[in-house]
Amino acid sequence: MIPSTNHPVIVVGASLVGLSAALCLASHQVPTIVLEKHSGKSQHPRAIGFTSRTMEIYRILGIENKDPAPEDFKLERAHVESLTGKWLDESSWSDTERKPKVEKPVKPNPRSSGPKKEYSVERASAIPQDKLEPMLEALALERGADIRRQQKLIRVDQDQDGVVATVTDAEGNEQKIRGSYLIAADGNRSTVRELLQIPRHGRGHMQTLSSVLFRAPIEQWTKGFFQFDIGQPDLKAFLASYSDGRWALMFKDAIDRDEQALRAAIYQAVGRSDFPVEIITTGRWELTALVADTFQSGRIFLAGDAAHTLPPNRGGYGANTGIHDVQNLAWKLAAVLSGKASAKLLDTYDSERRPVALLRHDQIFVRADYKIHLDTATPAGEKIDDDAMEFGQIYLSEGIIGADKSLPRAKKPDEWNGQPGTHMPHFWVLKNGEKIPTLDLLGQGAWTLISESDKWSEAVSTVNESSSIPLEFVHFGNSVQLVHGDDFQKHFSVSQSGAALVRPDGYIAWRVEALPSNAAEALKGVMSKVSFSTGGPQI
Ligand SMILES: Cc1cc2nc3c(=O)[nH]c(=O)nc-3n(C[C@H](O)[C@H](O)[C@H](O)COP(=O)(O)OP(=O)(O)OC[C@H]3O[C@@H](n4cnc5c(N)ncnc54)[C@H](O)[C@@H]3O)c2cc1C
Ligand SMILES: *[C@@H]1O[C@H](CO)[C@@H](O)[C@H](O)[C@H]1NC(C)=O
Ligand SMILES: *[C@@H]1O[C@H](CO)[C@@H](O)[C@H](O)[C@H]1NC(C)=O
Numbered sequence: 003m004i005p006s007t008n009h010p011v012i013v014v015g016a017s018l019v020g021l022s023a024a025l026c027l028a029s030h031q032v033p034t035i036v037l038e039k040h041s042g043k044s045q046h047p048r049a050i051g052f053t054s055r056t057m058e059i060y061r062i063l064g065i066e067n068k069d070p071a072p073e074d075f076k077l078e079r080a081h082v083e084s085l086t087g088k089w090l091d092e093s094s095w096s097d098t099e100r101k102p103k104v105e106k107p108v109k110p111n112p113r114s115s116g117p118k119k120e121y122s123v124e125r126a127s128a129i130p131q132d133k134l135e136p137m138l139e140a141l142a143l144e145r146g147a148d149i150r151r152q153q154k155l156i157r158v159d160q161d162q163d164g165v166v167a168t169v170t171d172a173e174g175n176e177q178k179i180r181g182s183y184l185i186a187a188d189g190n191r192s193t194v195r196e197l198l199q200i201p202r203h204g205r206g207h208m209q210t211l212s213s214v215l216f217r218a219p220i221e222q223w224t225k226g227f228f229q230f231d232i233g234q235p236d237l238k239a240f241l242a243s244y245s246d247g248r249w250a251l252m253f254k255d256a257i258d259r260d261e262q263a264l265r266a267a268i269y270q271a272v273g274r275s276d277f278p279v280e281i282i283t284t285g286r287w288e289l290t291a292l293v294a295d296t297f298q299s300g301r302i303f304l305a306g307d308a309a310h311t312l313p314p315n316r317g318g319y320g321a322n323t324g325i326h327d328v329q330n331l332a333w334k335l336a337a338v339l340s341g342k343a344s345a346k347l348l349d350t351y352d353s354e355r356r357p358v359a360l361l362r363h364d365q366i367f368v369r370a371d372y373k374i375h376l377d378t379a380t381p382a383g384e385k386i387d388d389d390a391m392e393f394g395q396i397y398l399s400e401g402i403i404g405a406d407k408s409l410p411r412a413k414k415p416d417e418w419n420g421q422p423g424t425h426m427p428h429f430w431v432l433k434n435g436e437k438i439p440t441l442d443l444l445g446q447g448a449w450t451l452i453s454e455s456d457k458w459s460e461a462v463s464t465v466n467e468s469s470s471i472p473l474e475f476v477h478f479g480n481s482v483q484l485v486h487g488d489d490f491q492k493h494f495s496v497s498q499s500g501a502a503l504v505r506p507d508g509y510i511a512w513r514v515e516a517l518p519s520n521a522a523e524a525l526k527g528v529m530s531k532v533s534f535s536t537g538g539p540q541i
Contacts, residue, residue, distance in 0.1 A: 012181035019306030019324035020187035021138040028145035030336030039154035047130035049321035057124035070125040079229040084273030123439035192308035202292040210256040217280040310359035319362040333506040347534035353399035420494030432483040448472040453501035461521035
């Protein structure tokens with residue numbers, strides 16, 4: 003029997019990415035039903051580093067960054083025999099090579115790399131995933147998400163009009179749930195991806211690690227470092243902090259250890275045994291790098307680990323990439339569901355997000371942490387700057403005008419200067435006398451034309467009035483002022499009369515160097531193409 007209720011979007015998986023999807027969709031007034039097979043949370047905190055770009059997305063969703071990393075913080079990793087024994091060297095996450103051997107323990111000096119360009123209003127956050135998820139869940143519930151636990155998806159069907167998810171509850175009762183679209187945020191072993199038989203490619207399985215999560219007061223010996231490579235003839239392990247008294251020791255082997263052996267290893271890693279240790283849980287963890295061959299099948303979209311499983315690295319490609327996926331998808335689904343945009347807009351999700359995941363996959367293996375796993379058959383690619391990877395990966399799709407394959411796949415924001423396909427640059431502006439970041443200029447769900455010339459005002463009003471898709475105008479020099487000495491034309495590489503068109507997700511869809519002769523006509527044509535508006539604005 004086909005159920006009568008039709009949910010606009012069904013999300014499978016109520017973990018990091020599924021909950022972020024529900025929140026992004028709620029911000030566009032799209033209700034969701036979220037199906038999760040488990041009754042509770044996993045015991046392991048998993049990821050801890052959430053990047054500035056992720057925190058920008060959460061800022062727009064109204065989630066405050068309560069644990070900002072210190073300014074200019076870089077995750078350094080120390081190579082030691084043990085915490086209280088010999089310190090060998092340290093490796094910065096942005097360096098592909100280890101730094102020269104250090105003679106004595108050193109404090110990390112995040113400022114040693116000189117003044118860093120400011121690329122974001124937000125700082126990265128050090129919050130364990132098992133503390134972030136309950137926060138996201140509470141907010142999603144508050145904003146109307148229908149989260150159903152102990153609902154395991156076992157089958158998915160789709161036709162021209164929608165999708166049907168078949169789920170079973172704890173007692174094995176089957177139920178069919180109908181929706182217009184489905185987001186598979188069901189993780190690395192995605193049931194949806196497997197049912198759709200979407201293959202994955204990549205470096206594949208690299209290593210199986212066994213791990214122990216424990217609580218112990220060892221900060222007194224860590225000299226401010228959060229991660230350690232422990233190297234002793236009979237102990238090769240990785241030790242990482244969750245910044246809340248919890249630590250994970252990961253053995254570079256798959257041996258099962260009993261409690262006594264685990265305690266002994268923890269003491270050995272620290273180099274002393276005069277402190278209390280509470281063992282929380284043990285686990286086994288596979289390092290895998292795989293990207294799905296497509297992120298879309300009709301009305302079904304893969305996001306997060308279901309689409310790309312990347313080993314955690316210090317650039318934050320694992321968990322963060324999935325949050326960026328759903329930010330890209332949410333406004334598109336909202337526009338199509340409301341009838342304002344054609345379903346073709348949804349095809350840009352795969353064209354924009356899959357290359358991002360593929361590049362991250364390749365970049366992981368040219369960085370220090372995973373270089374040893376590089377397949378010797380595949381030549382190492384060129385290492386791309388970390389800021390370029392975080393803030394400057396370009397989108398190429400039918401929804402972007404003025405970007406093609408001849409461009410590099412990532413550059414720093416101040417090298418792109420408003421290139422279509424990249425995120426609008428961050429700088430500070432004055433609005434009603436208040437200093438705000440450019441990010442806060444964007445209206446929720448609206449498109450924005452930004453220019454220094456008031457000549458665009460009429461064109462924007464004309465296009466806005468005649469289209470179902472909201473278009474706002476931000477006029478630099480009037481409602482919004484530059485901070486003294488700043489240069490708008492340089493930020494966007496346009497002249498005084500030029501303009502940039504920014505999508506609801508903050509990406510630039512089009513840019514024009516100077517005011518065209520019939521601005522309204524030009525803007526109308528551009529909007530109709532890049533927003534995939536149904537019918538298009540009538541002037
Ligand atoms: C031990 C460990 C440590 C990690 N450390 C880091 C780190 O330091 N940095 C980093 O960036 N990343 C790390 N990761 C990876 C990070 O946790 C994942 O990238 C992230 O959780 C992906 O989120 P997701 O929502 O896509 O998938 P998941 O978190 O895997 O969630 C998928 C959800 O879908 C549910 N589900 C699956 N199948 C079904 C079904 N058929 N029906 C209903 N529900 C279903 C699952 O129960 C689960 O809740 C770590 C992972 C592990 C396991
Ligand atoms: C991901 O899934 C594959 C099989 O689909 C498995 O081999 C691998 O170990 C898994 N990786 C993680 C990190 O769970
Ligand atoms: C665009 O239209 C909406 C109403 O549809 C209106 O609220 C808004 O002020 C308009 N903006 C511009 C720049 O004309």
